[in-house]
Amino acid sequence: AQSVAQPEDQVNVAEGNPLTVKCTYSVSGNPYLFWYVQYPNRGLQFLLKYITGDNLVKGSYGFEAEFNKSQTSFHLKKPSALVSDSALYFCAVRPLTGFQKLVFGTGTRLLVSP
Amino acid sequence: GAGVSQSPSNKVTEKGKDVELRCDPISGHTALYWYRQSLGQGLEFLIYFQGNSAPDKSGLPSDRFSAERTGGSVSTLTIQRTQQEDSAVYLCASEKTVSGETQYFGPGTRLLVL
Numbered sequence: 001a002q003s004v005a006q007p008e009d010q011v012n013v014a015e016g017n018p019l020t021v022k023c024t025y026s027v028s029g030n031p032y033l034f035w036y037v038q039y040p041n042r043g044l045q046f047l048l049k050y051i052t053g054d055n056l057v058k059g060s061y062g063f064e065a066e067f068n069k070s071q072t073s074f075h076l077k078k079p080s081a082l083v084s085d086s087a088l089y090f091c092a093v094r095p096l097t098g099f100q101k102l103v104f105g106t107g108t109r110l111l112v113s114p
Numbered sequence: 115g116a117g118v119s120q121s122p123s124n125k126v127t128e129k130g131k132d133v134e135l136r137c138d139p140i141s142g143h144t145a146l147y148w149y150r151q152s153l154g155q156g157l158e159f160l161i162y163f164q165g166n167s168a169p170d171k172s173g174l175p176s177d178r179f180s181a182e183r184t185g186g187s188v189s190t191l192t193i194q195r196t197q198q199e200d201s202a203v204y205l206c207a208s209e210k211t212v213s214g215e216t217q218y219f220g221p222g223t224r225l226l227v228l
Contacts, residue, residue, distance in 0.1 A: 043120075043205055043220050043222045044207075044219040100145070100162070102147075104156060
């Protein structure tokens with residue numbers, strides 16, 4: 001069975017500092033990995049995905065994520081946080097083959113203070 | 115272009131009533147998913163449609179839940195005899211293909227069962 005773990009319910013960071021939101025996964029075979037962001041009273045907005053190739057994936061709004069197969073991790077990063085980055089972040093996985101539903105982590109709330 | 119749209123954005127109903135939630139996917143997207151986001155359960159898959167294939171209903175929590183997709187486009191999620199535990203945000207997503215493409219989410223319908 002597939003699963004995703006986001007070990008931190010909340011991450012606090014000061015504006016201008018680098019941020020990391022952690023994600024580890026468990027899936028049979030090679031995965032497709034995704035990060036989504038949710039602002040208050042909004043749906044999920046796609047940030048980036050890893051399919052294959054370069055382990056460092058760049059996405060929207062200056063976010064990037066690094067795929068680490070040996071550690072089964074896909075941490076989300078940004079070099080310099082903005083107050084407007086404050087939101088709920090979800091990591092998700094789907095297998096390369098078979099049924100295509102997304103399996104989500106429990107979400108991490110990012111709070112960027114001025 | 116237009117994204118995924120959902121209606122209504124908010125729905126308040128009384129326990130025991132039936133509700134219908136609507137999803138308009140992105141034009142040309144062949145796959146459509148329903149997910150539910152609730153405080154206790156996080157983001158969970160409900161049902162998936164792909165083209166003319168039979169939908170996968172494995173995520174539906176009870177037989178009170180059903181969904182259809184007419185003409186390969188618009189989808190309706192129906193909850194019969196609503197219960198308070200059905201209160202959640204219902205999210206719809208569409209996808210161009212099922213080969214690792216990105217699922218794009220609508221803004222969701224916030225359902226409150228009194």
